[in-house]
Amino acid sequence: MPVVLSGKEQSLFRTVVRNYEDKQYKKGIKAAEQILKKNPKHGDTLAMKALCMNSQGKTEEAFALAKVALTCDMKSHVCWHVYGLLWRAVKNFEEAIKAYKFALRLEPESVQIQRDLALLQVQMRDYQGYLVSRRAMLAARSTIRQSWTALAVAQHLSGDLAQAEGVLTSYEETLKNPPSKTDFENSEAVMYKNSLIAEQGDYQRALEHLESAGKHNLDRLAVFELRATYLTKLDRTEEATKAYRALIDRNSEYKTYYDGLIKAMGVAPTDHKAMIAVYDEYAEKYPRCDAARRLPLDFLEGDDFKAAADKYINRMLDKGVPSTFANLKHLYSSDFKKEVLPSLVQQYIDSGKSEKSEEPKRNGDTSKGASAAFYFLAQHYNYYLSRDLDKAMDFIDKAIELEPKSVDFHMTKARIWKHYGNTQKASEIMELARTLDTRDRHINTKAAKYQLRNNESEAALKTMGMFTRAETVGGPLADLHDMQCVWFLTEDGQSYARQGKTGLALKRFTSIFNIFDVWQEDQFDFHSFSLRKGQIRAYVDMIRWEDQLREHPFYSRAALSAIEVYIKIADKPLLNGSNGTAGLSEEDAAEQRKAAKKARKEAQKAEREALAKKNEPNKSTREGDNDPKKKDDDPEGIKLAATTEPMNDAMKFLTPLLQFSPKNIDVQLAGFEVFIRRKKYVLALKCLLAAAALDREHSKVHSQSIRFKLALDKELDTINPKTAEVIKSEFNLIPASVPLAKFNDEYLSKHKDCARRTLSGLTTRRLLSPDASPSVEKDIVDILKFPTVTSEEATEAYEVLKSWKSSEVDTFKSSATQTWPKATIFA
Structure with a gap:
């Protein structure tokens, strides 16, 4: 009762x-x-x-x-x-x-x-x-x-x-x-109803509703844009043209409006003359408009392109606009345009137009045109589609000579050093750029990122601390966690992973996982808030965005990095269990044992403290504090690194990736690596087939196919007969009649000019025939002779030889140093 x-x-x-x-x-x-x-x-x-x-x-x-x-x-x-x-x-x-x-x-x-x-x-x-x-x-x-x-x-x-x-x-x-008419809630409800009508495909009724109920709507821009869209879909050419012209008059820099106008006018994509007439009209109407002059470069070809590009580049360089290359680099997908643009800039330099120009310069400096031109060419030769780093360095030095205090120029010089592979020099130059403008948050974050790429974790945190809240308990790192600064946590985690500090690396990646959980949970308050405030369209957009939250590149990058760390733990359990580097030489054995003992003591101490805290009576918090701060009982990630089930822990990161990013080949490859170690052969095959569907000739798809076949042959007796039958019927990447060694040799022969695929074939050859190890190692050194080999591919080969404790490491390093003398990894 x-x-x-x-x-x-x-x-x-x-x-x-x-x-x-x-x-x-x-x-x-x-x-x-x-x-x-x-x-x-x-x-x-x-x-x-x-x-x-x-x-x-x-x-x-x-x-x-x-x-x-x-x-x-x-x-x-x-x-x-x-x-x-x-x-x-x-x-x-x-x-x-x-x-x-x-x-x-x-x-x-x-x-x-x-x-x-x-x-x-x-x-x-x-x-x-x-x-x-x-x-x-x-x-x-x-x-x-x-x-x-x-x-x-x-x-x-x-x-x-x-x-x-x-x-x-x-x-x-x-x-x-x-x-x-000033009722905001009603205004939003009308626009929401209009979006429902349009989503059903009834554009005629949507237009009628918009012109009646939405005529005096408070969101004027949305009304104009929707009206133009509906008129275009209904083929009411004249009205649609007029609507888009009105929109361009409101914002002459928005590309979508120009595209809509051209489509509404019925101009064919191949009718370049009619299209250029539209852009010329607005270029003349709005003398300061950039879009009307730049957008024609997307579709013009031959001499027409050259003339328009020359005019545009001269105008931009005369003004000394630093972003000229950024505006045009998307054109480099065309080989013709990629050759024309730098030649026009070189002509500009040779002709001395900078001194003759009547365009207003930045701060009235007549050297701005020349420095902007040098800056353009430096970026051109630094760009991955037209890379020549020596020329890039030459041009950026010329630009800096004219403008020694330009932050942009020094930032680009740091990027050039980064592409050389010299992370230390890149970090130093970016730090120099930061000191030129200490109040700019952007250059501050760039300097911190480059420090992290050079594994200067403490220096990076100090740099970020210049813009974090000084009163935050726990210092800059705690504030970066509170502010959910995902890029920093990702870079920091990857830096610790490179240093072998596994616990701290996993700590950062787990923090990012938790931040995405918070973003998922934070929508809870908006279910009532958005309805109360009447912001329905934004609410529906938020719901749809949240449904695809974990397909964001921020999550993919951190999750893949975490999975990679867990795979390394599974393949070779950490000797010290936490954040020291596990040396491979016998000389370091004593150091490793000492570090392992220390790590175990720290882990036991942390567990005792956590247990004591759990058993003691909870202390009440201050009045009104309904979100008490929890003390981190594993700040160094010792417990994370000491996991006994790394593959199960990796699944936490992998599952959302497979759900939301199935078209990302790196995700499928990572999925295979996890499932094959867990002996989940059906799931491993599913990932392998998905990766092969994306790129059958990918280097890792090839090696994983052979590894899967070897694992299958070895474990066939332990697999359920029905499961084995399904796997055999679905696994079609290697013909059953072809020996694995022959299949691998055919792959090597087919891709004899590709360094990365050759490396995959050679590592697979060593897997199939361990006795061939010495010759395989020498063949890997010969990869450096490939005309198209990049420093990234050479680094991968170098890491493979190091992991094998190969006698060819020094030979490889010596040869690589001659090819990439500025790269720190081979220094």
Whole structure:
């Protein structure tokens, strides 16, 4: 039987609820204890006390108390609601939904429980459940626009566009007076309804709705853009042309408007004369417009291109615009344009036009034209499609001689050194560039990135500290974590991985994984906020973006790096278990044992501290602090590096990659490496076939195919017969009748001019015939003689020889140094 409170105690219970809402948790607990003295089994009070305790960071005690509350009163909707809130606080949304549904059965009329349930359903993408919840909420509060809009969104997300539009129409029909023209919520609702009509493909009706309901909409730009789009799709040429001309008059630098205008005018993509007439018109109308002069270079060819490019380049260089090359480098996909552009710049230099130009220079300096021209050529020869680093260095030195305090010029010089392979010199030059403008955050981050590439972790952190908050507890690194500075954490992690500091590397990559989790969870607040503020179109865009969040390159890069580290741990468990470099020579054996002993002691100490902290009573936090900071019990990543199941840990990073980036060949290759070590042969084959579908001749696809065949032959007896049959029928990358050695030799012969594929074939030959190791190692040294070999490919070969402890390492290093004398890795 539920305990019934007296009138005084009921008033005290309302005080507990009010204290919780006001974040006065100590007062709330004190008031709850007053009630519990007389009624120790009052479930609702126990539940509210648990909620206050959870807000103070006492999660375990709060769950224990909530379970006691449920045993005292299983039929209390408050107890079940609180139980759901506790699960929501620890991000276990499935359990929270179960608790909310139970609470709702007990109290079907509760608006708060219904709202909490709906928010979790959309967070978990349970659109059908969300639809049911929103219908119930609309029935309860049908006079509020937000209820109707939310139901329309639920219909939209579940894929029923017509029903979503119908819901918005039904609400409009209930209005007795038209909304004010300045009503932002109505303005957004009208545009949202218009997007629903257009998404159904009914552009005629969408246009009519836009010109009637959206005529005076507050988002004027969206109205103009949509109107132009609809008119074009409906082939109303004259009106569409007029609409796009109006848009260009608003923003003459936006390429999409020019494309829309040309399409609306019915100009064929091959009719260059008509297209150039459009651009010339706006170039004359807007003398300072860059887009109208630059965009024709995309489609012009031959002498027409040369004339237009000459005119554009002269204009830009006369002004001394540093971004000229950045504006034009996309044209380098054409061999003709790639040759013409630098020749025009060279002509500009030779003709001495810089001194004759009447264009206004930056700061009135007449040398700006010449320095901009030298800068263009330096970038040209530094670009990967036209690389000649010696020429690039020559031109950037000439530019710096004219403008010794230019940050841009020094940044490019640092990039040239980076492409030489000299990370130390690149870092020094970028640091010099930073000192030329200490108030520029961009050059500050560039300097830090180059320091990390040179494995100067402490210096990079100090550089970043110039722009972080000085008062942050934990220093610059803590602030970078708080600010979710993903690029820094990624570069820092990769730097530690190169240094062999596995624990710190995994610590950084795990931080990035957690940041993406936070971004996933942060949308929770927007489910209610966006509806309350009426920002429906932005909300739907956010939902769709969140659905594809982990296909972002930031995640892919960090996850692949983490998987690579875990694979190394699996292949050769760390001798020291943490952040020291595991030397391979016998001389370092004593050092390794000492480091391993120290790491074990640190790990044991960390575990003892964590256990002691777990057992001691939780200390209450300050009032109003509902997000207490947790102390990191593994700041050095010792526990992460000491994992006994690295492949299981790697799966945490791999699973989202395979789900969201299946077309990334590096993801499929990494998937194979993980699954083959876990002896999940069907999944390994799936990744291998996916990679082969993307690039059958890829160097790693070749080596992995042979490794898979070897593993299959070795483990055939241990594999389930039906599974083995499926694998044999699907694995078609190597003909069954061809010996592996012959298959590998054919691959080598086919790609005898490609350094990376030759390296793959040679490492595979050594795998198939260990006795051939000496000749294979010599053949790897001969890769340096390939005319197209790059420093990156040479580095890969060098690392392979080092991992084999080859006697040819010094020979390779000596030869590589002659070819790339400035590269630090061969120094």
